[in-house]
Amino acid sequence: MSNIYQPTFGVRMHEVSVMSSILESVRNELDSHTFDKVExxxxxxxxxTYLGKDQLEFAYEILTRGTVLEGSKLVIEDEAVEVRCDSCGYKGPAEYLSDESFHTNIPKLTCPKCGLNVQVLKGKSCRVTSVKVVND
Ligand SMILES: [Zn+2]
Structure with missing residues (x-):
């Protein structure tokens, strides 16, 4: 006898899988260090990346349970989009498109100066910049 459970709440699996691979590399890194606790x-x-902050925090809490990272604090810093235009040489922040229906500002991937397509220099990735550990 099996049951099919269909959750009606919206857990976004994307954040969970991203967080899971982040934590895997963090734990590998921590293996070579001696410490008492991750702070x-x-x-x-x-x-x-369009990753949701709340979802990331939720995933962090769940996925760190029973690991060396349990109870540590997750600090999320936003990284704004920075672009470079090969046509006119513009380098800097992207322009934003206000979209009422999304209630958000969406970065435009065209050059603010000449309107051609740009390369994204910053804002596409999600990475750990520091892990603070303590020794009692
Ligand atoms: Zn340009």
């Missing part, structure tokens, strides 16, 4: 982990999240 804080700083995660830089690029705007273009």
């Amino acid at each position: 804080e982990l700083v995660l830089v999240v690029g705007e273009l």
Whole structure:
């Protein structure tokens, strides 16, 4: 006898899988260090990753249970989009498109100066910048 459980709440699996691979590499890194406790982990999240902060925090709490990271604090820092235009040489922040229906500002991937397509220099990735550990 099996049951099919269909949750009606919206857990976004994306954040969970991203967090899971982040934590795996963090734990590998921590293996080569001696410490008593992990206090804080700083995660830089690029705007273009569209990862939800709440979902990441939720995933962090769940996925760190029973690991060396349990009870540590997750600090999320936003990374704004920075672009470079090969046509006119512009380098800097992206322009934003206000979208009422999304209630958010969406970065435009065209050059603010000449309107051609740009390369994204920053804002596409999600990475750990520091892990604070303590020794009692
Ligand atoms: Zn340009």
